[in-house]
Amino acid sequence: MTYERIRLAENIGLSEIIDSKFKTGVLEIDFITPLSPETSSQNASAICSINMTNSKYPSITEFFSKLNSLYGSNIFSRVNRISDFQINSIGASWLDSKYALEGEDIETETIKMLLDCIFSPDIRDNAFNQNVFEIAKKDIQAKIDSEINNKRGYAVRQASKIAFRGEPAENNSYGTSETLKEVTSESAYSALQNLIRNSQIEISYVSAQKNDKIRKLLSETFGKSGNKGNTYKFINFSPIKQTAEEFTETLDVNQSKMVLVFKTKKDDKYAMKMLSALYGETPFSKLFANVREKMSLCYYCSSSFSRAKNCIFVDCGVETKNIETARNAIIGQLDEIISGNFSDDDMQNVLLAFENSFSGIGDTAGSYINWYKSAVYEGEYLTPEQTLEKYRNVTRERIIECAKSLVLDTVYVMKSKEE
Secondary structure (H helix, E strand, O other): EEEEEEEOOOOEEEEEOOOOOOOOOEEEEEEEOOOOOOOOOHHHHHHOOOHHHHHHHHHHHHHHHHHHOOOOOOOEEEEEOOOOEEEEEEEEEEEEEHHOOOOOOHHHHHHHHHHHHHHHEEOOOEOOOOHHHHHHHHHHHHHHHHHOHHHHHHHHHHHHHHHOOOOOOOOOOOOOOHHHHHOOHHHHHHHHHHHHHOOEEEEEEEOOOOOOHHHHHHHHHHHHOOOOOOOOOOOOOOOOOOOOOOEEEEEOOOOOOEEEEEEEOOOOOOHHHHHHHHHOOOOOOHHHHHHHHHOOOOOOOEEEEEEOOEEEEEEEOOOOHHHOOOHHHHHHHHOOOOOOOOOOOHHHHHHHHHHHOOOOOOOOHHHHHHHHHHHHHHHOOOOOHHHHHHHHOOHHHHHHHHHHHHHEEEEEEEEEOOO
């Protein structure tokens, strides 16, 4: 495998990953912009309206027929968030051209279709094709509606809104039902033009073989885009509240949920990640082994570390009558780590868990893309092996100091109506 990162323009980066074991290739283009309630729904509508047609193939039937003729190539779009930023992505995947039966250049043809979706979409009177736009809008509304159906995810999202109030990160990546209603096919097309001109653009390319034609095609196409976007700083620590904010809501659920958010000013990401793994990310962690298994206080209880916001989330499913007891137990297990009550074997098990996780990077093109996107966001370009060495150098003392620095900032509780 070879990895190279180059700049196509000041605010346009290309991460090129070549690995001969793959039979397929992937190109993913991210338009990155600050999360904002004023623009999130428009941006999402724009990116989701350009993966079904373009000016050369203006009907959905024609578009997918062409993709099928390219040995089942695929063009997709999605919207995510990282820290304070909305990531509007459109990409393509294809069968490597060496498997073409008649020597077709599957890769180039697919990528040209993708670029036409962005730079030559199906536009009528400065607006997206209304039928395609309505399909995209309905799909986004379904995603917004589905958030409440995943109660665990909903609880974490609600806790995030409280923890990051006043920061862009409090906003939903798709916006809200109210902001989505205001989006028109005209405003969505205007949003696409704005994304092209003013976003930070990150391109990820994974292929079995190096293809200078593709780099040249991307360079020429994006060089003409007129992009004057910013280069953003993705690591933005969240300020700590003077007093922990608590919020409870009652919903029609079978099981109550609780989310605790701990923040810190301490900047030691490797020790913080080790701490979170010891605390609640692994089957041998304090929260799993004690709060869930030994004390039987929770149906699930785990932690996660947000590097971008430098905080640890703990979320659990719990009976309403046990909420306060579980909260005290969760905080008590953090105190155990502060007191140094974890063994060298525990630390070694964390390293083995990381090593096992890292070993899967490169099994798929997506895992490569996610790894090197994280490198872009964090501004540290390390291989999995180099990263693992960073973890091996973390000491007990660093973990304890990180645990001491954590401050309870937010407590969100979703109570069951039936209890």
